[in-house]
Amino acid sequence: MDFKIRELRAVAQERLREPLSHAVSMGLCAGDPACAFCGIVSGRVPASRVYEDELVLSFMDIHPAAPGDLLVIPKMHAAGLQDIDESLMAHLFRVVHLLARALRRSGLPCEGVNVFLADGEAADQTVFHLHVHVFPRTADDRFRLEVRWQERSRAALDHDAALIRACLNRGGDRRGTS
Secondary structure: OHHHHHHHHHHHHHHOOOOOOOOOOOOOOOOOOOOHHHHHHHOOOOOOEEEEOOOEEEEEOOOOOOOOOEEEEEOOOOOOHHHOOHHHHHHHHHHHHHHHHHHHHOOOOOOEEEEEOOOOHHHOOOOOOOOEEEEEEOOOOOOOOOOOOOOOOHHHHHHHHHHHHHHHHHOOOOOOOO
16 A cells, blocks of 8 residues: 555656645645645646535545545645644535435445545554545445454543543533533
8 A cells, every 4th residue: 555655646746846726715724745635636636536616625546445436635735633623624524425425326336335534644544635535335345444342341431531521621612511
């Protein structure tokens, strides 16, 4: 997989010589000239576009898990979840929902859909421009996530919940319960 990412970055580097032309109306960072996905947004890196609006772009993954595998990205450069606001994230996932429904009706093999977002190196994020994978699943596909599910005591779960709630409250968000 690292070779695939390096290959995409090499193509992007070749085309990322002129300044970015896709400044987003939000007034946030318009793009990273070294980012392959910013190159796709600006049109300097080719992509098979599926959906586009003022804030979000979707295109086919060049190394798909299955035919129909697509990516949904914010047009502004954002390395991870912490770099975008709630309204942009909500819009991005509205588009993810729209595209997942279209994927199911597309005629491509699709018995189910996975939505996947890796945020950070420890989560196996390999392109550091926030992106959501939307890909079709079939009963006989070879995609697997290897996870060692754990059992935790109610006391441990309550402790973890309290730690996360405390961070919600510090951030000014009072939606958590006490």
